[in-house]
Amino acid sequence: MIDSLTIVSSFSFFLLLIQVPAVAILLSRLLKGPLRHPPVTPQNPTPDLLGSVSVVVPTLNEALRISPLLAGLSRQSYEVREVIVVDSNSQDHTPDLVKAAQKQDPRFRLITDDPLPPAWVGRPWALHNGFLHSCEASEWFLGMDADTQPSPGLVAGLVKTAITGGYDLVSLSPKFILKYPGECWLQPALLMTLLYRFDPAGVNTQQPERVMANGQCFLCRRSVLAAVNGYTSAKSSFCDDVTLARHIAACGFKVGFLDGSKVLKVRMYEGAIETWKEWGRSLDLKDASSRTQLWTDLWVLTSTQALPVLIILSYLLLSPHLPITPIPHLLLLGLNLFLLIVRFGMLFAIAPCYDRTQTRGGWLFWLSPLADPLAVMRIFISAFRTPRQWRGRNYN
DSSP: OHHHHHHHHHHHHHHHHHHHHHHHHHHHHHTTGGGOOOOOOOOOOOGGGTTOEEEEEEESSOTTTOHHHHHHHHTSOTTEEEEEEEEOOOSSSHHHHHHHHHHHOTTEEEEEOOOOOTTOOHHHHHHHHHHHHSOTTOSEEEEEOTTEEEOTTHHHHHHHHHHHHTOSEEEEEOEEEOOSHHHHHHHHHHHHHHHHHSOOTTSOOSOGGGOOOOTTEEEEEHHHHHHTTTTGGGTTOTTHHHHHHHHHHHTTOOEEEEEOTTTEEEOOOSHHHHHHHHGGGTTTOGGGSOHHHHHHHHHHHIIIIIHHHHHHHHHHHHGGGOSSOOHHHHHHHHHHHHHHHHHHHHHHHHGGGEEOTTOSSGGGGGGGGGGHHHHHHHHHHHHTOOOSEETTEEOO
C-alpha cells in the first residue's frame, strides 16, 4: 500500500509540474477579457463611405446555404460597391442562385476562377482571383463565406469600427447557429480550444505570430492587400485567414479580431460528425504556426482543457481504494476543480455567441466541458495530418 501511495504522490506531483505553468498562461489570457473592444454593432453608412467596399465570396457547391448570405448582402447599403462571387465550377445550383440575385441587385457579379495552380489551396485561390477582379477604386476588400448571414448595417458598422480603431485589417467572430444535439455538445468544446490558446476577441494582440482572424468576415484595406500581393502568402494554407492576417501584422499593419455576434451569424456544419470532420481539420492552425508554437499550444490545451475532466474522474475512481489521500493528489484535485469551474464559467461568457433558438437538445451545450478531452484529441489528430481532400478537391 505504501508503494501505491508513493506512485500516486509522484504521478500527482508530475502532473502539477506540467499543469501549473499552463494554468498561469491560460489565466494571463482570460484576464484580458474585461479589456475587450465592445462588439461591433450595425450602423448606417455616411456619404464618405459611398462605394468604398468590394465584397468577395468564394463558392463551391454552396446552393444549400448561400441564400441567406445573398439576401443579407443585398440589404447592405451604398457603402458596398460590388459583390463578386468567385465560383470554382460548382456542380449544383450555386451559380443560378447568384444570377437570380444579380437580377434583383446589379452589384452582384459572378466569375469563375481559373484552374487551381500547383501549391495553391482552393479557397485562397478564389479569394485572390476576386481581389484581382475587384475595383481598384474601392478602399476596402471584404471576404465573406457562403455560410454567413450578415445583418443589415454589418458592412457600415465594420468599416466605421476599422476606421475609428485605425485597423488595416479586421475580422469578426460570429454568432454560431446550432440545431442538433451532438453539435450542441461538441462545437463549444472545439471553440474553446481557440479561446484557451489566444487572446479574447476584441483584445489587440501585440505579437504578430499570435494574431487570430476569421475569414468568414475578413475586412482589409485594398492598398494593404495589394502591398502583400493579395493572398499569395497564404496560397498553400488550409487556414489562410490566420496565415494572411499574421503576415500582414508582421509587415507592420494593425490587425484586429473583434466580437461580431451582434452583426453576423453563421451556420457552418450540419451535426456533430460534420463538425468533427470539417472544422476540426483546420483548428490546429499548423499552417500559420511554427512547430514551437504548435507544441506549446498542444501542451496548454492538454494541461488546462483535456486533463481536468480526466483527473477528476480518476480521483473519483481511485480515492475509495486509498487509506489516505496524498497531499500532492489533493493539490492536483484542487487545481483541476478550479479549472473545471473556470471552464463552466466560460460557458456563460460564450453563451451570447450562440443562436440556439432552432436547437433540439440545447441543454447539452451546458455539458460541453465533458467533450473537452475529445476536442483536444481532435486538435492533436489534425496537427499531425495534412488534409488530402477539402470541399470536393483532392490535394497531393
